[in-house]
Amino acid sequence: MIPSDPIVVGAVAVIALLVLFAVVSRLRGPSEEAKESKRAHEAAQDRDPPVEIGETYELGITELTDHHSGEEVAVGKVEGFVVFTADIPRDLSTGDVIRAKVLSFNEGRTSADATFVTKA
Template structure:
C-alpha cells in the first residue's frame, strides 16, 4: 500500500469509525447504568426502610470500602437496602455473612449505618 492512496485512507477511516463507535457504545452504556442507579435511588426514597434502628440483621458483605466516616466499612444489603457497617474485624471480607446492629439512617433514609456484632 502506498501512503495517501485511497485504500490506506479508507482503512484509516474505518479504524477511526470503529474507535468512535466503541466510545459511543461505552458512554451510552454508562449513561444507562447511571439512569438505572438513579431510578433505584428514587425508589428507595419512596419506601420505608426494611430495617429498624436498634435491631440486628444478618447479611452478606458485598464490598469493603472507605466511608464518609473515614474508616473502612463493610457494605451489604437487607432486602435491597444498603447497610454500611463499622468496626468490622480485619478478617472479614467480601462474601462473608455478618450480623450488624443498625444505629442510624442517612439523610433521605436510603441507607443505614450499623456496627458489627458478629460473624454469622
C-alpha cells in the first residue's frame, strides 16, 4: 500500500534525496580542497622544515584549537609550515600576529610545537 499522507510522502522524498546526495558525493570522490590539503601534506613530508628548534618566529594565527593535552593552542604557519603554539594568552584571536619559540617537531617533521613569546 502506498502512503497518501502528505507528511509521510514528503518525509520519504526528503530521505530519498539525502540518500541520493550521499551516493553522488561518494561517487565524486574527495573535494578539490581535500585533494589540495593532501598534496600540501605530502609536499611537507618531502622538504626540510623552514623553522629550527630554539629559534623564534613571527606568525599569524589562523585558528585557535584544543590540543590533545586539553590546552588551547594557536595554529599558524611559517612559509606554509604549521606551527602549534602553546601557553597563549586568553585574549589572543584569529588574525593576531605573534612571536613563538619552536620547541620540537612532530613525527615526520611536518609540523612543530612552539611556546608563545609575545604579540608582534
